[in-house]
Amino acid sequence: MRNSYTPEEQIILNKIGKRIRFFRLESGLSQEKLAFACDLDRTYIGSVERGERNIAVINLCKISSALKIDSYQLLKTEE
């Protein structure tokens, strides 16, 4: 897995990963159930939540749909 992000980039990825995790837990979903709901791999969801992936918008939208939220909420800073 490529992991050559600048500190600034890593902050962005960590923030998004935490937002996904926050909304996933709020929905009462496991990583496995979320992965199933958005047709992605559980290990992929895990790596996104850990800030290891520069996730692209299509997967971001798949995840937000499965979490029943608007995709932009995953990029917002405040809760």
Place this chain on the structure above:
Amino acid sequence: MRNSYTPEEQIILNKIGKRIRFFRLESGLSQEKLAFACDLDRTYIGSVERGERNIAVINLCKISSALKIDSYQLLKTEE
């Protein structure tokens, strides 16, 4: 250039491309000037605006920083 998106995915990419274009024009920037400001290629900016790229969050944040807006605004539907 890979262009095998589903209709739903294409709608997402078109929407984001239009949002970027909207904010770019509002800032009075050419594609070239925006590209320079965010250290990306002008042809890349063009292809994102045309909905041809599944842009990842790091580039989305580079573009929003250069446009002096919050990245989540590029995913919002309303103006």
